[in-house]
Amino acid sequence: MKKTLDFLAEHHDRYERELIDILKVPCISSNPEHNQDMRDMAELLKKEMRSIGMDEVKIIETDGHPVVYSEWLNAPGKPTLLIYGHYDVQPVDPVDLWDSPPFEPVIKNGKIYARGSADDKGQIYIHLKAIEAWLATQGSLPVNVKLVFEGEEEVGSTHLEAFINEYEEMLTADYVVISDTPMFREGVPGITYGLRGLAYLQVNMRGTSTDLHSGSFGGLVKNPINALVEILAQMKDEDGRILIPGFYEDVLPITENEHTKLKNLPFDPDEFASSIGAPALFGEAGYEYLERLWARPTFDINGIWGGFQGEGAKTVIPAEAHAKVSMRLVADQDPDDIAKKFTAYAKSLVPETMEVDIDAMHGGFGYVTDLDNPGLQAGVRALKRAFGKEVDFLREGGSIPIVKVFADIVKAPVLLMGYGLPDQNAHAPNENFSLYNFHKGIESIVYFFEEVGNLK
Amino acid sequence: MKKTLDFLAEHHDRYERELIDILKVPCISSNPEHNQDMRDMAELLKKEMRSIGMDEVKIIETDGHPVVYSEWLNAPGKPTLLIYGHYDVQPVDPVDLWDSPPFEPVIKNGKIYARGSADDKGQIYIHLKAIEAWLATQGSLPVNVKLVFEGEEEVGSTHLEAFINEYEEMLTADYVVISDTPMFREGVPGITYGLRGLAYLQVNMRGTSTDLHSGSFGGLVKNPINALVEILAQMKDEDGRILIPGFYEDVLPITENEHTKLKNLPFDPDEFASSIGAPALFGEAGYEYLERLWARPTFDINGIWGGFQGEGAKTVIPAEAHAKVSMRLVADQDPDDIAKKFTAYAKSLVPETMEVDIDAMHGGFGYVTDLDNPGLQAGVRALKRAFGKEVDFLREGGSIPIVKVFADIVKAPVLLMGYGLPDQNAHAPNENFSLYNFHKGIESIVYFFEEVGNLK
Numbered sequence: 001m002k003k004t005l006d007f008l009a010e011h012h013d014r015y016e017r018e019l020i021d022i023l024k025v026p027c028i029s030s031n032p033e034h035n036q037d038m039r040d041m042a043e044l045l046k047k048e049m050r051s052i053g054m055d056e057v058k059i060i061e062t063d064g065h066p067v068v069y070s071e072w073l074n075a076p077g078k079p080t081l082l083i084y085g086h087y088d089v090q091p092v093d094p095v096d097l098w099d100s101p102p103f104e105p106v107i108k109n110g111k112i113y114a115r116g117s118a119d120d121k122g123q124i125y126i127h128l129k130a131i132e133a134w135l136a137t138q139g140s141l142p143v144n145v146k147l148v149f150e151g152e153e154e155v156g157s158t159h160l161e162a163f164i165n166e167y168e169e170m171l172t173a174d175y176v177v178i179s180d181t182p183m184f185r186e187g188v189p190g191i192t193y194g195l196r197g198l199a200y201l202q203v204n205m206r207g208t209s210t211d212l213h214s215g216s217f218g219g220l221v222k223n224p225i226n227a228l229v230e231i232l233a234q235m236k237d238e239d240g241r242i243l244i245p246g247f248y249e250d251v252l253p254i255t256e257n258e259h260t261k262l263k264n265l266p267f268d269p270d271e272f273a274s275s276i277g278a279p280a281l282f283g284e285a286g287y288e289y290l291e292r293l294w295a296r297p298t299f300d301i302n303g304i305w306g307g308f309q310g311e312g313a314k315t316v317i318p319a320e321a322h323a324k325v326s327m328r329l330v331a332d333q334d335p336d337d338i339a340k341k342f343t344a345y346a347k348s349l350v351p352e353t354m355e356v357d358i359d360a361m362h363g364g365f366g367y368v369t370d371l372d373n374p375g376l377q378a379g380v381r382a383l384k385r386a387f388g389k390e391v392d393f394l395r396e397g398g399s400i401p402i403v404k405v406f407a408d409i410v411k412a413p414v415l416l417m418g419y420g421l422p423d424q425n426a427h428a429p430n431e432n433f434s435l436y437n438f439h440k441g442i443e444s445i446v447y448f449f450e451e452v453g454n455l456k
Numbered sequence: 457m458k459k460t461l462d463f464l465a466e467h468h469d470r471y472e473r474e475l476i477d478i479l480k481v482p483c484i485s486s487n488p489e490h491n492q493d494m495r496d497m498a499e500l501l502k503k504e505m506r507s508i509g510m511d512e513v514k515i516i517e518t519d520g521h522p523v524v525y526s527e528w529l530n531a532p533g534k535p536t537l538l539i540y541g542h543y544d545v546q547p548v549d550p551v552d553l554w555d556s557p558p559f560e561p562v563i564k565n566g567k568i569y570a571r572g573s574a575d576d577k578g579q580i581y582i583h584l585k586a587i588e589a590w591l592a593t594q595g596s597l598p599v600n601v602k603l604v605f606e607g608e609e610e611v612g613s614t615h616l617e618a619f620i621n622e623y624e625e626m627l628t629a630d631y632v633v634i635s636d637t638p639m640f641r642e643g644v645p646g647i648t649y650g651l652r653g654l655a656y657l658q659v660n661m662r663g664t665s666t667d668l669h670s671g672s673f674g675g676l677v678k679n680p681i682n683a684l685v686e687i688l689a690q691m692k693d694e695d696g697r698i699l700i701p702g703f704y705e706d707v708l709p710i711t712e713n714e715h716t717k718l719k720n721l722p723f724d725p726d727e728f729a730s731s732i733g734a735p736a737l738f739g740e741a742g743y744e745y746l747e748r749l750w751a752r753p754t755f756d757i758n759g760i761w762g763g764f765q766g767e768g769a770k771t772v773i774p775a776e777a778h779a780k781v782s783m784r785l786v787a788d789q790d791p792d793d794i795a796k797k798f799t800a801y802a803k804s805l806v807p808e809t810m811e812v813d814i815d816a817m818h819g820g821f822g823y824v825t826d827l828d829n830p831g832l833q834a835g836v837r838a839l840k841r842a843f844g845k846e847v848d849f850l851r852e853g854g855s856i857p858i859v860k861v862f863a864d865i866v867k868a869p870v871l872l873m874g875y876g877l878p879d880q881n882a883h884a885p886n887e888n889f890s891l892y893n894f895h896k897g898i899e900s901i902v903y904f905f906e907e908v909g910n911l912k
Binding site: 198208209213216217220221223226276279282283296301303306314321323355397 | 664728729754768808810853854855
């Protein structure tokens, strides 16, 4: 390995120069004005893949922005890694709040500031440079690698599922690797092994055919806002436990091992509350803070509306009231099953004075990788070797729907080896990426290839 | 009385012609383009008052549209009636839905169709014609009369309270008479002896300083919409009883007599529900339908909003959630006291994870006249004589704030002798007024003057 590590040290400055170059491309996928930039970025990646020694390099068209694909499959008998990332970036508004222009990368205090630095161009570049170092110094990789970099992650990966389905055979792999998540704290590497899922619904409550005057009708009719709040208030008890019958049936409890690891992560509830301007935190009784966020399902009302919302007073009993509700799910809850259970329970609470429509809008499964999974263990060893620290075992409270799609179609465990930091401002002004993490990231992927190569 | 009644019969057609004339004036108080029409209408009324024989006829300026005032005080020792009405009308939109132009009165099936026909120009004209008939045939009235016709009722009587305060002495009276309410059913006269009051508040709930992503924060923070619905759901029990401590303390129960009268009024709950498109009615258990509407206080959420209300799904935990709530009150509930009780109870339910602001926006007392009041009894006898039917004793579920102002400043009972019908479309297209009620109304006021004159 020494040769390879020396190569990293030797090319340290070039890596940063190249990173700056790719961060200059304003490849905002949501804005059609940047379609040429998207194309330029794909071409740049294609060129880069060729230059580092990947085979079968190609830009594959989709109905949206293209996927840049390449492979190196010259390690027969060795595991195959499918490395997924995305080359598109978020919009930059409000651009006034950036300290430096979003597409003119600036290095300051060990961080590079630019849109896409952490999410996700900086992180995909880690993999390219690790491959380059192996091929340049060893002439081969100890594993087989497939690179899939899409251009639509920031617009919901609209065409990726169709792509994965279409190229199912080409995408066969033993592990899917994604570097698009943050570490938990500076200086300590982390691996994310769980994600929450989602069930999102809209509740439409109708009391009468038109709005009524509360003087002429109040006392005679049920108000649909009153009915809606009464129903929604029965979704959770005072301890934050969700009351939908059967809701917790398929929840995979966390293991003793996970619990211990999670308890060891530093989390200051007062500091956290004050960082978001909350008087105090709240969560399900009987669970650790991070457990509530990562390993327990939730019930939140994401929107509610009905009646008069303007200035002043209007004494109306509205005809209708509406709410958007969602439940963050955990493995192995099925979003369709949860949507059905919510609907049945909500309907059982609707009084005969009301008509209700409940629309299940969308959903996704949660995801969890076994901590003993050999690929995950290889990642942990690699991260520890590079950073010289015990690895944080993390989950993510949100969803990355594409993870479950990869897991289901490629049928391989997904390893989330992310190198961002909590203050990376991924979708906000002053997005940044730690250069320490960038270089240590390259080193860790160099080790990771070796560790995975040793698995069989 | 024969002479006077003959006069009514003789001038029957003229009354309708004159009514048509005053309904042609488009005196919409809310639209400054009609300021000249407002002035023309005031001048028309002034001329009419002079022509029927009123004294001290004058247009009194306010900071808005003027009040038309006159008096006839030549019955020393007799009671004084202050007759209040308004000469302004509602806007006519949507004008497309009118079967005939709103200011071109049309007589059809015994009704006159025009904006202002029932609300309130047709009803104030009843009083003018009754005075005319007395003075033309008897040379005097058996009571003292003061007429106060304002031009701002449809814009909230903005300057009327100031006017009443300024002219307190001029407005001294034994009874205030207002004809601006509907009867309960066609052909049966009604007198309205009670109104509900109101306490209207806004609740602002804040959980955090900014909106949060439900994936990254859900399970760790209390959602202000969840908190708001939980609090609002605790305002009423399943039987529709309001749970605010002390809420019912000052509620004047209805008497046995009132209860009997109210039970005798026809009310078909299924027909009523289907007329408003409600699956079924709902109200406080243990009370008659009309009692719930007229004599029991309510709690309604008039508006609610927070979070995402657009198309699709957004997984946000909003920073804030808001609701407008109001309670219809009955005598003797004090709106300030009720606002305080609501605020104290709501605050007691707010969890420590939330910050709440509760603004008491406005309120008004309910009102009730004793059924044994001599003036009310005089009105009942007069209505029975004119219509030949037992009189319906009615309350109104809404508020007429100016009633309480009159009651408090003039310190006289307010008699609501209204001649509209339930389908009069007062604020809607095709407003109409029954000509039967118009003529019987004039006759009933002729009797009413006699009945009140006999009181002392």
